[in-house]
Amino acid sequence: METDCNPMELPNNTGFEGDSDYRDFEGTDVKDMRLEAEAVVNDVLFAVSNMFVSKTLPCAEDVAYINVETRERNRYCLELTEAGLRVVAYDFDQTDDRLQTPYHETVYSLLDSLSPAYREVFGNALLQRLEALKKDSQS
16 A cells, blocks of 8 residues: 655656645655555546545645545445545545544555455456466467
8 A cells, every 4th residue: 555655756647736735745755645545546436426526625744635426325434544444434535533533554454344346346357467477478
């Protein structure tokens, strides 16, 4: 789940140059959780119905929120921190302080616990990739 990224190594076309939220990170080794959250979304979007970083809840260097709708049509708001990911609400762009859910080290573990359909789609994608590798090695 962890991605180390030095903002000075980012390509010039990141689109963040004019965004005041990112100017404070220039030239530092601070990990921005919004970038981490975008990477999480891009990694598993194919296996859920909908997933995106919240634009309503505040993102900071130490926390970001991700909305996810599983293939079973269940909605969750996830909190991403250095501790991992956890469900903080059962709807988009919400947090419920009374909700005490465990942290998961990876998005795969969290979605595996929430969605049997995710588990099936992810497993099938993995199987297809392994079969393709096997076919490539036999040629």
